Amino acid sequence: MSAQREMKEKNPWPVTIIIIVIGVIVIVALVTVAVLQNMPLSQKYKYGIVLDAGSSHTALYIYEWPAEKDNNTGRVQQTHVCKVQGPGISSYASEPWKAGESLMACMQEAQQRVPGKRHLETPLYLGATAGMRLLNMENSSASDAVFRAVERSLHTFPFNFQGARILSGQEEGAFGWVTVNYLADRLEQGLETTGALDLGGASTQISFVSSNYDGSESPSNSVTFRLYGNNYNLYTNSFLCYGKDQAMKLLLAQQTLLAPKTIVDPCFHPGYSEAVSYSGLYDSPCVSNRKPQGAPEAFNHTGSGNFLQCQDVVKSIFNFTYCKYSHCSFNGVFQPLLQGHFGAFSAYYFVMDFLNLTDTSIPLTKVKEVISSYCATPWDEVKRQHPGVKVKYLAEYCFAGAYILTLLTEGYNFTSDSYTQIEFIKKIKGSDAGWTLGYMLNLTNMIPAEAPDSPPLPYAGYVSFVTVMAVLLFVLVIVSTRRFWLRCSKRPQIV
Numbered sequence: 001m002s003a004q005r006e007m008k009e010k011n012p013w014p015v016t017i018i019i020i021v022i023g024v025i026v027i028v029a030l031v032t033v034a035v036l037q038n039m040p041l042s043q044k045y046k047y048g049i050v051l052d053a054g055s056s057h058t059a060l061y062i063y064e065w066p067a068e069k070d071n072n073t074g075r076v077q078q079t080h081v082c083k084v085q086g087p088g089i090s091s092y093a094s095e096p097w098k099a100g101e102s103l104m105a106c107m108q109e110a111q112q113r114v115p116g117k118r119h120l121e122t123p124l125y126l127g128a129t130a131g132m133r134l135l136n137m138e139n140s141s142a143s144d145a146v147f148r149a150v151e152r153s154l155h156t157f158p159f160n161f162q163g164a165r166i167l168s169g170q171e172e173g174a175f176g177w178v179t180v181n182y183l184a185d186r187l188e189q190g191l192e193t194t195g196a197l198d199l200g201g202a203s204t205q206i207s208f209v210s211s212n213y214d215g216s217e218s219p220s221n222s223v224t225f226r227l228y229g230n231n232y233n234l235y236t237n238s239f240l241c242y243g244k245d246q247a248m249k250l251l252l253a254q255q256t257l258l259a260p261k262t263i264v265d266p267c268f269h270p271g272y273s274e275a276v277s278y279s280g281l282y283d284s285p286c287v288s289n290r291k292p293q294g295a296p297e298a299f300n301h302t303g304s305g306n307f308l309q310c311q312d313v314v315k316s317i318f319n320f321t322y323c324k325y326s327h328c329s330f331n332g333v334f335q336p337l338l339q340g341h342f343g344a345f346s347a348y349y350f351v352m353d354f355l356n357l358t359d360t361s362i363p364l365t366k367v368k369e370v371i372s373s374y375c376a377t378p379w380d381e382v383k384r385q386h387p388g389v390k391v392k393y394l395a396e397y398c399f400a401g402a403y404i405l406t407l408l409t410e411g412y413n414f415t416s417d418s419y420t421q422i423e424f425i426k427k428i429k430g431s432d433a434g435w436t437l438g439y440m441l442n443l444t445n446m447i448p449a450e451a452p453d454s455p456p457l458p459y460a461g462y463v464s465f466v467t468v469m470a471v472l473l474f475v476l477v478i479v480s481t482r483r484f485w486l487r488c489s490k491r492p493q494i495v
């Protein structure tokens, strides 16, 4: 019996399925390894603490940023703010140890908030502004004693304390500008920058970039930066004594010259009446040279609530006429032409927010009407209408509204058009507008002079690219080996 040869077609599917399964496993493994290898590391954060020792109060800010990405724009965020109880540190000139003590509660809070393993590496800064500038001018040994007391307190905490110092007005203005533009992501993207208007208790700052200003006229107002590969020539000026509280002292001092015993102040509400001691009014170098001869112990401060008259008195604390430059703001200070948008923060915001005037599309005539109506409201009624607001602030918002309007329009020369370019702000993306963030970014070198190199593809793009390439490779292998497998499957087999 002849052997029966049976021709059988070999079934190709088992082999094909095995190849596909192996191929899929290889692709999944390849993509997984690539993805894991390049995945951003689990977020670890670094921290920085800045104490803003202002004239009226001190605030502690904690900032946080991803440990791996120090240089990325907009990555540093404020995570916590603690308002120190009591007045600003300059008020403790006669009992400096209390200045140190006043910071303890907020510092203990910071110790709780910053993870323990980061304490030693967390930089801690204290920057003092115009309140301490004035105390230093008036009594430098008292200001030194206050600094020694706060340094002693801050050294007792486990942070990397970098010292306490007075910022110059120029630094205060420039760092406020850096903060606003950093938070709005304008620096890394090289966008047109936003100007910064800061109104504190003892000084006020204006900072902006103007194409009319190259620093040659009044070079003392120029600050140059190179940030993310762009050069900035910033105009900045700080007016000492033109913060909200010191300007009010200037105004009162002006009025006591005419009526030393009783002032009928148009910037205070009708029915307002308060005894004010002369020593309290003249304790600041802003006004001490104006003390009237043979002044009594105290004077009676009463209100008449007349906005138009208030504007006139407010104007009298400015000198709008003297100017040796091409353009001036006031008091003979150079200022280039205004340009672009402005962010107005600190007391600008507090006051305009209280008066419901943060919307700058409201015409200036209407703004005046609103302030005028607030000023004319009897003092008892004001207190009844706003039971939750500190009485000291309530009494001052009429003056403060008139002062802000005069400062912006007659001082800095904002017109009814350019006024609409101002935005009254408190926070940007959750972080307070103010000099503290810019100060820390500068001291920790967190804004590079040159634009950082960025990977050619973002992470998601990279993952998609690896996946597509792996699939393509697999298809190519299948196609190129297809003939071989077909040939194998068609070769006759002898069983």
Ligand SMILES: O=c1ccn([C@@H]2O[C@H](COP(=O)(O)OP(=O)(O)O)[C@@H](O)[C@H]2O)c(=O)[nH]1
Pocket (backbone or CB within 6 Å): 053, 054, 055, 056, 057, 088, 129, 130, 199, 200, 201, 202, 203, 243, 244, 245, 346, 347, 350, 351, 393
């Ligand atoms: O709700 C508030 C908080 C503060 N202020 C005033 O705003 C000004 C600036 O306050 P800040 O503490 O920011 O200034 P600094 O003390 O830093 O100069 C001071 O005159 C405060 O009296 C205000 O009018 N309303």
